[in-house]
Amino acid sequence: MxxxxxxxxxxxxxxxxxxxxxxxxxxxxxxxxxxxxxxxxxxxxxxxxxxxxxxxxxxxxxxxxxxxxxxxxxxxxxxxxxxxxxxxxxxxxxxxxxxxxxxxxxxxxxxxxxxxxxxxxxxxxxxxxxxxxxxxxxxxxxxxxxxxxxxxxxxxxxxxxxxxxxxxxATIEATYSFTTDTPDFWRREGQPYPRHGGRFTGLPAYFKHVSSAAKGLMDSLGKGPEDFDFAVFHQPNGKFPRVVAKKLGFEKEQFEAGILVDRIGNTYSGSSILGLAKVLDIAKPGQKILLTSFGSGAGSDAFSLVVEDSIExxxxxxxxxxxxxxxxxxxxxxxxxxxxxxxxx
Amino acid sequence: MNRVAVIGLGLTKFGEMWDSSFTRLFVEAGAAAVEDAGMDGKDIGAIYIGNMSGGRFIDQEHISSLIADRAGLNPISSTRVEAACASGGLAVRQAIMAINSGMHDIVVAGGVEKMTDVLTEKTTQTLATASDTEWEAFLGMTFPGLYAMMARRHMYEYGTTREQLAMVSVKNHRNAMDNPYAQYHTEITVEQVINSPLVADPLRLLDCSPITDGAACVILASEKKAKDFVDNPVYITGSGQASSTISLHSREKITTVDATVNAAEEAYKRAKKDAKDIQVAEVHDAFTIGEIVAIEGLGFFEKGKGGIATEEGLTERGGKIPVNTSGGLKAKGHPVGATGVAQVVEIALQLRGEAGKRQVDADIGLTHNVGGSGGTAVVHILEK
Amino acid sequence: MSIPRFWRNIKSRYDLIGKQCKSCKSIYFPPRNFCPKCRRIGELEDYKLKGKGEVVTYTIIRTPPDGFDMVSPYIMGIVELEEGPMLTTQIVDADVNEIYIGMPVERVFRKIGEDGDAGLIYYGYKFRPAPKEE
Missing domain, CATH: 3.40.47.10 (Thiolase/Chalcone synthase)
Incomplete structure (x- = not known):
């Protein structure tokens, strides 16, 4: 696979x-x-x-x-x-x-x-x-x-x-995406810095897309939070991934391992996949990982992964x-x- | 090789010559040399000019034509030669070969550089083109940086000290006090050198030769023809030139300029002389470490002993072998294309006994001119 | 540097691709078109260097050339690669006080410079202190 x-x-x-x-x-x-x-x-x-x-x-x-x-x-x-x-x-x-x-x-x-x-x-x-x-x-x-x-x-x-x-x-069991046109954050051509919608980046953007993608993936697989050893989310700050993880029903020990934003900040395109790497650094063969990204604009991609023997x-x-x-x-x-x-x- | 007579010497004042153009500099040095030889321009068979970078410093290529034209020497053949800071030495060597081939009896070897018509950044950039621009300069390497790496390694391998490097500068500044043509007439101390601003560790500002405008000219003649103009000329009895890798990193040894060793070997052989026969020398001290590496490479001192020899005063006037009595590149100044020719002027003056207050007792002298970090070296031996 | 001149050696600049002489086996970096030992043309083939080596000598540039003002002061050094060739390189991620002759270093991919705000960005190799071998 x-x-x-x-x-x-x-x-x-x-x-x-x-x-x-x-x-x-x-x-x-x-x-x-x-x-x-x-x-x-x-x-x-x-x-x-x-x-x-x-x-x-x-x-x-x-x-x-x-x-x-x-x-x-x-x-x-x-x-x-x-x-x-x-x-x-x-x-x-x-x-x-x-x-x-x-x-x-x-x-x-x-x-x-x-x-x-x-x-x-x-x-x-x-x-x-x-x-x-x-x-x-x-x-x-x-x-x-x-x-x-x-x-x-x-x-x-x-x-x-x-x-x-x-x-x-690690095998990729399935992937699922959730995308809408939600203008929460952007940077126009020729502009050095992005602009954003302030608190609009929260509920209608990050939370809606991340939870929809994560749920969508789990539903399509007939799985729930208890079926995963780790859950990794896009982390624009330390709060959002923890809040969304809890809302989705994940426990601390499932999501804390993949959080690194508190020590390096939001690395944007690198953010959720650096979290995934951090989990792969410690995961054992057979363990299951849920990865959900978020991109403003907006959309989320969710992945279900299974760690394999060769990780060691x-x-x-x-x-x-x-x-x-x-x-x-x-x-x-x-x-x-x-x-x-x-x-x- | 047949020995070649040096019958005329000409030099401009070295320094930041704001009033002097490129043309005025070389005309001044050339006229002085012709006058010194007591000859007329029409006797000249050919002209060789050392010039590193007319193109970058004054936006002018085709220097050979410019010089013949402005000096009123048309239609005499004129040729520019270039090997970065060794361009002048090369011009002298081309003149020797032109005479030794039998093609000409009297040949002019000149060198000129006008470095202050552009901003310092441009000058620095231009000098860096003497290194491997693609694999050294482009990556952020500077010219002082290359010599600094040589110095660092020399200190590591041989225990050469920071103070010993400084002593090269101190000596050369002292010598320049007695040279009216020198750029600097200021004595400096070891403390001043080692407290001057860092340029490229461990080299500091006072380890580096300055940016200089200047020109130098010598008139060479076959031994037979020379008698028509002067009674007791000094002679160039040996000439050597060698090439090495343009980039420092490709050398077998970072602390040995092998081009110097090879050029010296050729020059000694041609003159049937040895390092121990040399009584006065002008060597390429673009940076203080340059002089230390040179006096080792030329065989005056054992490899690794250049620093201690300097500290013991062996290269002072009155020492075992006086080095850079003119003040060297450090204090006399370093108009890159002119330097190799100016070195021959200084040794000729010393052998003639016309060096004034800086006169030393010598019958045999040597000049040593280096291009880049050692991609080219030219050595000449002069005798009374 | 002009674009074609930069581009022509992009593999060497990006990935330390040197040359090896087929007859005498000498390895060259920076790459050469001609083996100076054998002096036979067409006898050189690409040779990929691992990018590990040791500092042979170094300096700290305090008076930078144009375009390097923002990185100054920076360490430049000559590094001897494990395979033999020596090259000139900037040494990054090292404090100017911690560099020493003999320091093990490894290659890293960085920006070498750029042609102003609108021109080309020049990428290439630099070296950084290598983690100590276990």
């Missing part, structure tokens, strides 16, 4: 604390921290962007997959911070992992769920027999306007998944999510604006 044959992540090492951002804007750090349930976020270095993050994650995924990159028939990179508006990130990745030239490649954009959209597309190509292996990546260096509440959460990071039929470390031998072949989370350097707001190119020379 089709599944994940290799996964890899990358999180930049710079961190800025919530209190530090709050200090600059005259907000109360403690209450912001409590409200968003985010202590610090990961910030890309000055020489990093969605493409470099994607490449690093892809190389880690390849180490675990133990396949030749030339066997990859499709590369799709999901991001809302592609370095170029016109010119694919996917070709950069393809060349950097030496998968060129016999493959198809494209960039995906669907706010924070472009990574899971890429996974679905790649899965379909593998299922149809069009490609032997497909590489799907979600990678972002998310933008938040200075002073916007998004600045507390918009972070850098990414995850890559190689999907194929041979010896998967493949896991040590690349760094774990925790390795990246713990390798960190704190920066202040001044360095932050330099790294994020909010000042120009």
């Amino acid at each position: 089709e599944g994940i044959v290799g996964y890899g992540v990358y999180i930049p090492r710079y961190r800025i604390k919530t209190e530090e951002i709050a200090r600059v804007w005259g907000n109360d750090g403690e209450s912001v921290k409590k409200g968003l349930m985010i202590g610090e976020k990961a910030v890309a270095g000055i020489d990093e962007d969605a493409a470099t993050i994607a490449v690093e994650a892809a190389r880690n995924a390849l180490s675990r997959a133990e396949i030749s990159a030339k066997e990859i028939g499709a590369i799709y990179v999901g991001s809302e911070s592609h370095p170029y508006t016109v010119k694919p990130t996917a070709t950069i990745v393809a060349e950097a992992v030496d998968a060129t030239p016999e493959l198809t490649a494209a960039d995906f954009e669907f706010a924070c769920k472009a990574g899971t959209a890429a996974m679905q597309a790649v899965l379909a190509l593998v299922k149809s027999g069009m490609v032997k292996y497909g590489l799907a990546i979600g990678s972002d260096t998310a933008q938040g306007a200075p002073g916007d509440p998004l600045e507390y959460t918009a972070a850098g990071g990414g995850a890559a998944y190689i999907i194929g039929k041979n010896n998967p470390l 031998e493949k896991r040590p072949l690349a760094p774990l999510v925790e390795d990246y989370i713990s390798d960190k350097v704190y920066i202040d707001y001044a360095i932050y604006v330099k790294l994020r190119k909010k000042i120009r020379v």
